[in-house]
Amino acid sequence: MCKVMIIDDERAIRNLLKITLEKENSELIVVGEAASGIEAINTIDNYKPDVAFVDIRMPFMDGIEFSKLAIKRYPRLKIIILTAFNDFEYARKCVGIGVFEYLLKPISREEIHETLTRVIDQIKSEQPDREEEIVQDDSNHTILQIKEYINNNFQDAEINLTSIAQQFGFNSSYLSRVFKLKTGIGLIEYLTQCRMEKAIICAQKGVLMYVTAKEVGIPDPNYFGKCFKKYTGLVYSEYINKTGETKD
Missing domain, CATH: 1.10.10.60 (Homeodomain-like)
Structure with missing residues (x-):
């Protein structure tokens, strides 16, 4: 089972994304949410997600800063940045931090399906390595x-x-x-x-x-x-x- 965390300062978006994700793939479960990067970095240890959907624009700590800290703590974490059109080039410039994918809002169902398929396939391919770590x-x-x-x-x-x-x-x-x-x-x-x-x-x-x-x-x-x-x-x-x- 693939564990997902949703990090976005808008509750409506978090709720909609949670419903969409769990309907889209039965191998996936949303285990946690956060309304800011600071809340997320303080609670991520409780959830230990495999994937995090992260809004790029959030108060106090934005999605890029959160991603840097989270990936340093969990190198195998797959982060999918959610970005508006005006922020897209800014997000792309941060590709070097190890973000898995960038999705431009509003996100289509086809994009979510394709992204989830790729991220789950990659997690499965890494599972033997993950198991060796234990x-x-x-x-x-x-x-x-x-x-x-x-x-x-x-x-x-x-x-x-x-x-x-x-x-x-x-x-x-x-x-x-x-x-x-x-x-x-x-x-x-x-x-x-x-x-x-x-x-x-x-x-x-x-x-x-x-x-x-x-x-x-x-x-x-x-x-x-x-x-x-x-x-x-x-x-x-x-x-x-x-x-x-x-x-x-």
Whole structure:
């Protein structure tokens, strides 16, 4: 999934562009917006976009200045400058900063389609290199981020390998391999471990199984029961009884 950030000081344009982009390509999702270059540079770390649509004329920090800073921080970021006719030559003079494309307002649907096709193709072609990066210097930091994300979100029943991979911009099978290589445990196994450790705490308090199952993100009591027994060696009710006997 290609993550996009839209940076424009006009809300109407941001909304229209978001609708157009997500309709145009199912491989694309708008993850963040900003109304100025300053807001964007302060929030881009939260979104980690693959592509940024940036208006050239914005208050406080224009699109060119933002692009220089953003590309320095994220060399693989694909920036598409949105420019009015009067600014077009000015924008073209800044081609050396590494902007992917310049689009002249008003932008036609054909231009958006063609640009998106090219940018997504380029991102896909760079994916092997992107994946190699995770096993170099940045790998430990990335894995720590993923573990923290799981620790904070395991109670969500919708979280899984695919959603986590999309969140961090990786292929799911690749992320699974690297996570196990770096941690010695599979990603799904780690997710289950987080859920079961929380379940044990609930069992020690005597919480009913179906309540605990929902609490840890496994709303199906039967499946939860299987996971709990595999992890602890005891069925849930036996664990509660054992805990009660220990306390006595």
